[in-house]
Amino acid sequence: MFDLNAFLIVLTASLVTAAIRFLPFLLFGERKTPAAITYLGRVLPYAIMGMLVVFCLKGVSVAAAPHGIPELVAIAVVVALHVWKRQTLVSIVGGTVCYMLLVQLVF
């Protein structure tokens, strides 16, 4: 059977995502971009990436077992791999495999 509610969720998520992406261009379009916006556009990516890391970890409980240890270890692996090799693939796959092994076999 066709899942109408799931379809509506996909449709809504698609439209809202597109609206968010188009909004700045509708607002500032082909006019001169304000200096404050140009500045924010330059520094925000650094801050937003930090926010996204926290966003991914929001469900981790430090109080309950395994106390976020798999996440902490796997992130340390990602950071170490990336500082060492600076190869996106190596960092992502290495960290993810490490995490999967930890949650499936150790904790």
Add this chain to the structure above:
Amino acid sequence: MNLKTQLKSALVATIPVMTGYLVLGFGFGVILATKGYGILWALGMSLFIYAGSMQFVAIDLITGGAGIITTALTTLMVNARHLFYGISMVEKYKSAGAKKPYLIFALTDETYSLLCAEQVTEENRRVFHTRSFLISLFDQIWWVTGSVIGSMAGAHLPFSTEGIDFALTALFVTVFVEQWLSTKRHLPALIGVGVSALCLVIFGADVFLIPSMILITVSLMLMRGREAADV
């Protein structure tokens, strides 16, 4: 530059994203399939939503039977950061003509990270728009391919996929580290982590993203005079 040269150069530029998107898309397809939503759902979501983290969240919304309002608000909170990508590409995407709608639609975190560092002058503007279009297109092809393969593998994988969604966290940590290594000014990155963590503790996991974004914007504007010159 002829089209063949541009195709090749754009393809090479997307290799880092390709690796991430194939893995992440695969993870997305697998999870979606294990919840009982097959290849058409994976294809549709990766074609039309085309926002990695939001698609993972959408799986929870679908299995939880969320309504339209909840979905719209959640999408706003998860994807509001894309406002900022748009804001910083407004200048570069000027006069892109017929390519512009797709350039804007396909501006994901990763496509943005590939394009935001490129210099655009009046002379290379047309070439840049073609290049951006090809990079955006290749990135979406990787994402769609990964999610479709994951969807097909879904139930038949010979090993447990528990924890594969960590690929998303790993991607953001990787981009974070890459950005950290590429600049001497770490205050914006520290503000991002610090403010978000603080808001998470204060406001809770469900609603912390919006207050985080507001506080991050205010903090960055406050340090503007001091840091603007060399961030």
